[in-house]
Amino acid sequence: MTPAAAQVHAPIREDWLRRTPEEALDPGIPILDAHHHLWDRPESRYRTGEFLADVASGHDVRASIYVQCRTGYRETGPVSMRPLGEVETIRAWSADAPRHPSAIVAFADLQLGHDVRPVVEALCAAAPGRLRGIRNTTAYHPDPAVRSNPRPAPDGLSRSDAFRAGAAEVARAGLVLDVWAYQTQLGEVAELAEDLPELAIVVDHCGGPLGLGPFAARTDAQFDDWRQGIARLGRLPNVKIKIGGFGLRVFGHDYHLRDAPPHSETLAQDWRPWVDTCLAHFGPDRAMFESNFPVDKGMFSYVALWNAFKRLSAPFGPDERDALFWRTAARTYAVDFPAHTIEEDDVCQDTR
Numbered sequence: 001m002t003p004a005a006a007q008v009h010a011p012i013r014e015d016w017l018r019r020t021p022e023e024a025l026d027p028g029i030p031i032l033d034a035h036h037h038l039w040d041r042p043e044s045r046y047r048t049g050e051f052l053a054d055v056a057s058g059h060d061v062r063a064s065i066y067v068q069c070r071t072g073y074r075e076t077g078p079v080s081m082r083p084l085g086e087v088e089t090i091r092a093w094s095a096d097a098p099r100h101p102s103a104i105v106a107f108a109d110l111q112l113g114h115d116v117r118p119v120v121e122a123l124c125a126a127a128p129g130r131l132r133g134i135r136n137t138t139a140y141h142p143d144p145a146v147r148s149n150p151r152p153a154p155d156g157l158s159r160s161d162a163f164r165a166g167a168a169e170v171a172r173a174g175l176v177l178d179v180w181a182y183q184t185q186l187g188e189v190a191e192l193a194e195d196l197p198e199l200a201i202v203v204d205h206c207g208g209p210l211g212l213g214p215f216a217a218r219t220d221a222q223f224d225d226w227r228q229g230i231a232r233l234g235r236l237p238n239v240k241i242k243i244g245g246f247g248l249r250v251f252g253h254d255y256h257l258r259d260a261p262p263h264s265e266t267l268a269q270d271w272r273p274w275v276d277t278c279l280a281h282f283g284p285d286r287a288m289f290e291s292n293f294p295v296d297k298g299m300f301s302y303v304a305l306w307n308a309f310k311r312l313s314a315p316f317g318p319d320e321r322d323a324l325f326w327r328t329a330a331r332t333y334a335v336d337f338p339a340h341t342i343e344e345d346d347v348c349q350d351t352r
Helices: 003-008 048-055 084-093 110-126 161-172 183-195 220-234 264-282 302-312 318-332
Strands: 030-036 039-041 044-046 060-067 103-106 131-135 176-179 200-203 239-243 287-289
Touching: 030 287, 030 318, 044 048, 048 060, 060 131, 060 318, 084 103, 084 110, 110 131, 110 161, 161 176, 161 183, 183 200, 183 220, 183 239, 220 239, 220 264, 239 264, 239 318, 264 287, 264 302, 287 318
Parallel strands: 030 060, 060 103, 103 131, 131 176, 176 200, 200 239, 239 287
Antiparallel strands: 039 044
C-alpha cells in the first residue's frame, strides 16, 4: 500500500472482516446503494466482481450508483477529456452486470467554467442513459491531518466564479452535482445552492462531520457547528443528502484498530446522532443511504453496514424506509429501479 493511501483509508482485510459474522436483517427490503466506487490500484483491487461479491452477502441490493474516484482515466488526448476513460472503464468492467452500476456520477473539471459543456456532452454520449451526475474533488481543510483523498483539493474551488459557471452547465444538462465537503465548508455549499436554485445538489457522506486532527475531541460545539450547517442545507429545496461514509478516517472512528470488526448494533449506536440529525433536517424523501464501498470496507462489512441502517430506520414506516433505501436515490438520479419505474425527465436532454 502506498503511504498516501495508507494514511487516508483503512486497509481492507477480508480475514479480519470475517471475525464478526452476522446475517442480513430484513433481507426483503429492496436497496439501491446510492454511492460506491470501483478501482484497480496498487494497494487495492475492487472492480465490479468484488463489489458483486459484497452485494451477494445477504441484502437485496438491486441496483447501485457509481461515483467518480479517478478510475481508468485516458492517458493521452486533451486533459479535459481524459476523465471519459473512467466512464469507459466502468462500463467495460460492468458489461455483465448492467444494474451495478445503474447510474454513473463522473468527473468533469468545473473549473473550466462554461467551457466544460463539450466535456459533459461527451460524458453523456459515452454512457447513454447512465450518466446522471458530476462530482469534483472539493473537500478541503488546512490541517494536513484532515485528508480523505490522496490528492486533496485546494482551498476555494466551490467559491470560484469558474466553478459556479461549470456547475451551471451541470444544471443545464439536467445532471446532479454531487458534493463532498467537510463540515467547515457547508456554508460554501449552501451559497452555491442558493446562487443556482435550478441545480440539483446531493451532499455526500452526511456533510463531512470531522473527528480527527483539530476535531479529535468531538466537542459539543463542533457537533453543533456541523448540525447548523446541515440545518441550513436542509432548508434549501434543491439539496439532498447521502447518509453514510462513517468508515472514512476523517470521521474519527477507529474500528480498524480493534481486534474484530464492529457488529451492526455498535455501528447503529455510534452513528445515531448524525443519522438522526440528517433525517430531522432532510426527512426520508430527501435523504438516501450509501455504502461508500470499498472506502468504508476497511472499517466494517457490507452486511453490518446495511444492518446498521436497518436498525436506525426501524422506527419509520414502510414508505419512509423505501425512500431511504431506494426511492429517493432512484428519483434523484432517474434510475429505473427493478420492479418500479421512476417517471422523471430524461437527463442530458440539452446535450443530445
